[in-house]
Amino acid sequence: MIYHHLFKQAAAKAPVRVGIIGAGAYGTAVVTQAPYTPGLEVMIVADLSATLAKGAFEKAGVDASRLVYCETVSRAEAEIEKGNRVYTDHCEIVPKLSRVDVVCESTGSPEGAANYALSAIENGKHVAMCTKDCDVAVGPMLKRLAKEKGVVYTPVDGDQHGLFIQMYEWAKVIGLEVISGGKATDGEFVYDERESTVTIKTDKHIKPPYQERVSVSANDRRYLEKIPNGGVEEYVARRAEILSGLPQPGAYDLCEMTVAANYTGLAPARDSLWHAPLRITEIPVAYCTQADGGVFKAPGAIDLATCLRTPNESGLGGGVFLVVRAENAYSNHVMATKGQIANYDDSACVLYRPYHLCGVETSVSLLAAGLLGVDTGSDDFLPRWDLIKVAAEDIAAGDIFGNDHSHQLTAKITPAKPVASANPACAHLLTGNRAKVDIPRGTVITYDMVEEPAHSTLWRLRRLQDETFGTK
Structure with missing residues (x-):
């Protein structure tokens, strides 16, 4: 700096x-x-x-x-x-x-x-x-x-998205290709090999149906070892199942990644993200392109990772990361051999910052x-993506929509849409407002399902944003 x-x-x-x-x-x-x-x-x-x-x-x-x-x-x-x-x-x-x-x-x-x-x-x-x-x-x-x-x-x-945006801009300045990037969730999954358990390390209160610790069967232990070459798809899927009882990323995590995507132009590969449990050494293996053995169809993806580690391994500390490569073979060789953690064929490596200091x-x-007179973001802040909400339980007409910490709703990231009756509602235009109709569990919340508050600056600015940027 x-x-x-x-x-x-x-x-x-x-x-x-x-x-x-x-x-x-x-x-x-x-x-x-x-x-x-x-x-x-x-x-x-x-x-x-x-x-x-x-x-x-x-x-x-x-x-x-x-x-x-x-x-x-x-x-x-x-x-x-x-x-x-x-x-x-x-x-x-x-x-x-x-x-x-x-x-x-x-x-x-x-x-x-x-x-x-x-x-x-x-x-x-x-x-x-x-x-x-x-x-x-x-x-x-x-x-x-x-x-x-x-x-x-x-x-x-x-804030993690603010730090991530700066890290992304730095990578662009030195000419690296960003294959993927994102943030680590605050909670970390700590694997005790002797006890065959995984415990979440977090300062957040754990609420049902999630639990603090899960047991790992003898048959599943191998899926918590380092992902082998060619094993990304199988290992990521099995880990998701084995560790599903532990707290998962919240809407607030997806919210930060949506802001970062709108600043950087990186795109979510799917609306709920992969948010795989990964060791630091596995990030360049899993969060690479499919052509290089990873999960993404194309470079330019944004995602979450929950750090999986043993008690003696380093964690990500709620930090941020990039998976990058240099277009020049010699430059790429330098990165892969000078302390950076690379994937199996050294085609990409992970750069990470293992902390955010709020x-x-x-x-x-x-x-x-x-x-x-400058900002610490980027110049290219556009309304590319929206965070939207899905009913996690039945919602009755008149109920008040909660915020990103509410268990009433789950979140997804989708292409931005203007304020219009049948369009998915931008998540935080819901917060604190009332449901206009009964909404069954599993339903994407649309604008015609929410009572628009009178004299709302947020709603007025959102309509102005739709008009100004030509959101369709």
């Missing part, structure tokens, strides 16, 4: 003044790391809970005497001028503050995020979008509006926007 050189050149603009909307785990991590980030200052934290907003500053070690609750723009401006830090439950004031350069949106609410991001853009503020639920629905439109206004709209370092590393995107 050369960010330190670039930031140093732009130091005259420092500090970058940030307003945080949403004091959950992610937004709080941005606040707590800010005191250790040269050139970055968080001026205000907003949340529907004033207690959470104040708590983010307290966790960052800000002196209690400098923390002031404000309800209005004028009062907040006055307190910041005095050198104080503001917390509030009036989120709408943040984009209107003259002493904020970058609005970091981390509410997790698609409707709220659309409102705050649009307000920030209209008020000449850069937007760092942490709420992927909004980004996947109307991100291309918000980025277009920001460009027209002369401000930045950016994904963020720390809000702790988001400061890079905030500084890039505030100091350099």
